[in-house]
Amino acid sequence: MPGEYTLTYFPVRGRGEAIRMLLADQGQEWTEDVVNGEIWKKGDLKKLCAFGQLPRFQDGNFILHQSNAILRHLARNHGLYGEDAKEAALLDMVNDGVEDLRNKYARLIYQNYESDYNLLDILHVHLVLASNCLSSLPLLAGYVQRLNDRPLLKNFLESDARKKRFINGNGKQ
Template identity: 40%
Template sequence: MLKDQGKEWEDIAVSGQEWPAVKQSCLFGQLPKLEDGNLILYQTNAIRRHLARKLGVYGQNERDAALIDMMDDSLVDLLGKYMKLIYQEYDTGKEKYLQELPENLRRYEKILSGNKGGFLVGSQISFADYLLLSLLLYHQVLCPSCLDSFPTLRSYLDRMCARPNLQTYLQSDAYKSKPINANGKQ
């Protein structure tokens, strides 16, 4: 979202050795942490919504914002299923996960097919679109053929990845060198 919107930021990685000391300083004992001037935020989704408001990618009105929240919450649910697979059930649950994946993707195929604006809500990109993009990229690594039956999702992914700032970022060494998941499973 930040790269696509032309914003720069400093991403500070914390090593395993540094983590115990850093954890003590974190409000909830976890990362990520965003420092935006004198505002310090923890919690991924609070950070994402703050940045979305600041960057103007939270809809054009309250109705859009409510629909974007709904889309984002559904995507956070899918992300939770993905994370559970990757970190808890990879060896025992991958086959079942992949069997259920088409039903999960079908929902977004239908949503995007029904919205002539080209995004999840309306005709402007929202912070929920960035989460859908990430999930589609993750799932393409997990199962390269996962979008074969979803032409609208495939087109959406291609359009998103072709956005100039995103294209540059996705082709950068900084992006390519970052592991998808901390445990190396994909």
């Protein structure tokens, strides 16, 4: 029966937040079963989880794992999964694209924060287009500065060849 929902997850937004947003937007109530690090490390809950990970979602007596499977389940149950199989496939395609971005984000923040040159490049572009865009974001501005200060990278960034190169076809340098 709809409304008998329980979301088991850590005390962060993470993979649970899209589920929470969908439920809230559909006027649904749910119970939060918050799992702290100590509980998770004990391993008892982890053994009950398919794939050994959270979130865990309970819809009455039906239990699901994997955030995207949970979202698709809820979307189907609340009339949000398209009018037909083709629309559902398009929604799956968009969600898979979002998943690709989420995976890159996770790699950036958990594994490869100080060597993501794509992030640095796009932030440089933003700084050309709006020089004060990072002024209210001190951590991100600090990230840019730390990388800009690396001696070899700094030499490249200050080189005449780079300064003459436009950021794209609009003529901005």
